[in-house]
Amino acid sequence: MTFLLSLAWKNLSRYRKRTVITAAALAVGLGLYLFMDAWLMGAETESERNLVWYETSSARILHEDYWDERDRLPLKYCIEDPGAVMAKLGEERIPSAPRTVFSAELVLRKDPFPEDGSLPVRVVALDPELDDGVFRLGETVEEGRRLRPGEEGILIGQWLARDLGAEVGYSLTMITRTRRGYYQTIDAEIVGILNCPNPAVNKGTAFIPLDTADRYLDMEGAVTEINLKFPERRDPDALAAEVESGLVPDFPGLRVKSWRDLAQDYLAFASMKKSATNVILLLVFVIAAVGVSNTMLMAINERTRELGMMRALGMKDSRITLAFLLEAGGIGLIGSVLGVAFGTALSYWIVTRGVDISGLIGDMDIGYRVQGIFRGAWNPGAMVTAFFFGIVLTVFIGFLSTRRALKRSITECLYR
Amino acid sequence: MKRILIRVVIAFIVPPSVFAVSAEDVVRRLEKNTVFETSRVEGSMVINDRFGRKESTFISYGRGTDDMLVEFTSVEEEGMKILRTSDELYLFFPEAEELIRMQGTALKESVIGSDMSYEDMTGGKGLLSSYRADLKGMEDVDGFSCYRVELEAKKDDVPYYRQTMWIDREIFIYRRVHKYSRSGKLLKIVEIEEIREVSGRHVPVRMKLVDSIKGNSSTYFTVTDIEIDIPLDSVLFSLEELTW
Amino acid sequence: MKLWRIAARNIGRNKKRSFLSLSAIAVAVMGIVFFSGYLKGMTGDLVRNVKTFYSGDIRVQHEDYERYGYLNPLHLRIEDFESLTAGIERDESVALTSPRITFPAAVYREEETFKATGLGVDFGRETGFQNLEDYIVEGRMPEAGKNEALVGVGLAREIGVGTGDKVTVMTTTMRRGTNAVTFRITGVVRFPLPVLNKTRILVPLDRAQRLLRMGPSVSEILVKLKEGASPAGTAARLKEGLGEDVLAFKTWDEGSVSYGYIKMATAVYNFSALFFFLLASSVIVNTTMMVVFERVREIGTIGALGMTRGQIVRLFLFEALYLGIIGSAAGAVLGIGIVVPLSITGIDLSNALQGVDMEISGRIYPALNPVLTIFAFFYAIGISGLTSLIPSGRAARIEPVEALRSL
DSSP, rough: OOHHHHHHHHHHHHHHHHHHHHHHHHHHHHHHHHHHHHHHHHHHHHEEEEEEEESSSEEEETTTTGGGGGGOOOOSSOOEEEEEEEEHHHHOOOOOEEEEEEEEEEEEETTSSOOOOOEEEEEEEETTGGGGGGGOOGGGGEOOOOOOTTTTHHHHEHHHHHHHHHOOOOOEEEEEEOOTTTTTEEEHHHEEEEEOOOOHHHHHHEEEEHHHHHHHHHTTTTTSSHHHHHHHTTTTHHHHHHHHHHOOOOOOOTEEEEEEHHHHTSOOSOOOOOOHHHHHHHHHHHHHHHHHHHHOOOHHHHHHHHHHHHHHHOOHHHHHHHHHHHHHHHHHHHHHHHHHHEEEEEEEIIIIIOTTTTTHHOOOOOSOOOOEEOOOOOOOHHHHHHHHHHHHHHHHHHHHHHHHHHHSSSSHHHHH | HHHHHHHHEEEEEEEEGGGOOOOHHHHHHHHHHOOOEEEEEEEEEEEEEEEEEEEEEEEEETTTEEEEEEEOOTTTTTTTTEEEEEOEEEEEEETTTOEEEOOGGGGGSGGGGSSSSSHHHHOOOOHHHEEEEHHHHHHHHEEEEEEEEEEEESSTTTSSEEEEEEEETTOEEEEEEEEETTTSEEEEEEEEEEEEEEETEEEEEEEEEETTTSSSSSEEEEEEEEEEEEEOOOOOOOOOHOOO | OOHHHHHHHHHHHHHSHHHHHHHHHHHHHHHHHHHHHHHHHHHHHHHHHHIIIIIEEEEEEEEETTTTGGOTTSSEEEESSSHHHHHHHHHHTTTEEEEEEEEEEEEEEEEEEEEEEEEEHHHHHHHHTTTTHHOOOOOEOOOSSSSSEEEHHHHHHHOOTTOOOOEEEEEEEEHHHHOEEEEEEEEEOOOOSSSHHHEEEEEHHHHHHHTTTSSSSSSSEEEETTTTOOOHHHHHHHHHHHTOOOOOOOOOOOOOOOHHHHHHHHHHHHHHHHHHHHHHHHHHHHHHHHHHHHHHHHHHHHTTOOOHHHHHHHHHHHHHHHHHHHHHHHHHHHHHHHHHHHHHOOOOOOOOOOTTOOOOOSEOOOOOOHHHHHHHHHHHHHHHEEEEEEEHHHHHHHHHHHHOOOO
16 A cells, blocks of 8 residues: 555656646636635625624514514613623623614704705614624724714714715704603714615614713613624524523513524615526536546546556556556645635635725716625635545546556557 | 883782792693683694695594594595594594504604694693693793793603793783703794684684794694584594594 | 648547547636626626616606605606607607606504505506516406505515405605505515515506595606617607606616616626636646647657757647637537527526525526627637647757657
């Protein structure tokens, strides 16, 4: 066995160019496959992320009666002691962020706005310090700055700002109701404008600090929801159920809804379907496989003489096969390792830094700026699959051609 | 002249607390004057907002503090009816096969686009059960001497946390009301522009409602005809009558 | 002896190797053709959805309507829409029109209220415009003049109603009054876009006009053009011929939020196409390089026989070009042969996720991209040729003796 292994190794280094080219073919193919997979997975999860990062979070803790009335955003069904709940969650290492959500009418006056107007909006009161542990709104602020605790400041989406003709520094009044039902007004100044990929946030939501809402709405420390962040790959429904059963002993009146439950209410414009992207990935796979196999077949073709020689020297067919398989496997191993490394490097670029495709979008005068940074998503499963597939493919091809060569007579082999 | 002079002197010299009347008394008398056992009112509502002017006419029947039936007679609202009983509010539309019950947040909506909401139409529990009243002195409104009463909510069953009412000291009808949000911002202004005497009772016949925050929105109520304490069939305030 | 003839003979001599290189090139080109066609089909799907359900090819509205859109300004309407519609339909580029009224509505049933978007349409026209019949999953279309309605499947589920049930639709009328009318649901519809299924309730146009007290007017007219007609040109022409000053004729990509999404989706796809191209190129590069490297001994031989370096390089270049041309042509033909039939039948991707109504269109229709196909054809040939230069040049530089020695 060791003999065969060292034979394989020697051959690999002897036919360096062949090894390099074939391994490179495999590496490039696998690498690009992984990259495309990460990119398309990013697209696929884009709508999911749009919700989870900016609207629903992974799961939400609500008062048990809130859910049936959630369309009306009732303040009366709230969580009285969010601190205690969040402490419990902290024990389980689940990041959480409290929010109070209510409906209000934004009233603007002609000066400084272009004209008088009023508009119903959804207002989300968030904790500027804790919210970023669960949501990613903080990084979407484009103009002005983020909210500060306790201030009468408001953040609005870029589309809403455009609709209203609003700019940072303008003041407006919100008309709403307190928890007890009194009409309430909040005079606030626009401190920032955000632009995030979620249209509902951009168009119809305004944000104020949680403690400001607490003060104005007589919440007395209560909030309407606590949002949770789960790791991206885990099943949100299962985790939500787990959290709920964990909370119920101490906090019997609470329910936990995963983003899938919440998503029913959030209207997605278009989502890339899994099967649509699968077609693309299949194509990539096929092309990469063709490239690798053709290269390998060419390489092995040339070695028929060598094979004949080995047979002539008395080596058993099975050992010859094994020798060539080991060599093929060696190429596959090198190629797979390089390919996965290459793919990971490329994926890293698009997953963490993302790609600003607004440049590709070009001149778009629709008034609404669409968020231009697009991110990929890690898919460790694909990496593992690709790695093994690379080796399997090369070994398989090696096997096929070796078998073919072995079927011929020795003299035929030598003749080549 | 002499009378006016005496009045002015009294107003300046005599502090308000010397008056035998308390805030609660004023409010009680106000409510007694503004509530009729039965009534039939024909009137109009003129709404001004950023899109223009709209006039709607109606006939409304009232009984006590709780029951009211409004039938719109103008073309634009043709056939629409609103029925209010002690704690419920229903809408009737000629082409709807069921009555629409307005409750919860739906009550916050405005009545046919005016500055009055359905919630403003509910109530009838009496101001003193929900508000604490404070008499802040006397003030002139349109030349009429009025008690200025500050109301602050003590229960959370009313939409306005604070109201200021200027109640005419002679006839005990309010001439102006300011309604405030919880944080004290002025939300709505009600001004009575004309009060007439009908069957020995004083009735506001022209009222203006202004949304003080939105600025460009106001509603005028005008009473063109009113009959008080007439016999009214009880069935008028029933759901069956509404669907008829 | 002519080099190009030698090259041709060389190719025929080692059929297996040639076939491998050729097939790799063919697959690469075919892949590019199919991939670009597929992408075009995906974006085409998005565009079609926007045009069918939101904006048409051209959208006719009161010029101020969009500005005050969030207030639902029904009074900024199109009066005398009948003659306007007739005039639009007379235009040679116009296929269909859809006069309609969109209004926010509250659907009331048994003391519960549900938010919805009401759409008053001419059902006779909508059958053609939206292919409405294809989407009806239950019941039938409402008839004009009757208080009948079509409800999106998601909305129906939420309210808990089906065909035959009655609901009351309450809304703000044009003059900001309130009105409510009871409708009987005659059918349930499943659109390709989930958002529509959750919010839309469709009623006959005349009933919507009555509910909203708008008289014979509409809030917009959508126009569908014939294949190949230019939206911008037609819009301008219609505006000039028919439009009163107060009407705006907007093409589907003007000022539409959905268009932004399409652009973004296109950019996302195009970015991946770039890398796909890279992959296809690498396949060609690999096989071509392999071809040359395998023949180092051959190069040594002919070098020893007197061929100059330049000639050797040119020889291999010709071989690569021949293989490139044949492979590219085969690939292009194959690619076209796959895309064109699929562009007619479509690829059926509808496998609904368990219990969740998250389907987008079930079928994608790839569309042939002629420009890209031709480009890919020449590109593959070019890459093949260029790639051959490196190894052949390198190999030719080695002394013939060395070359002969290597296995």
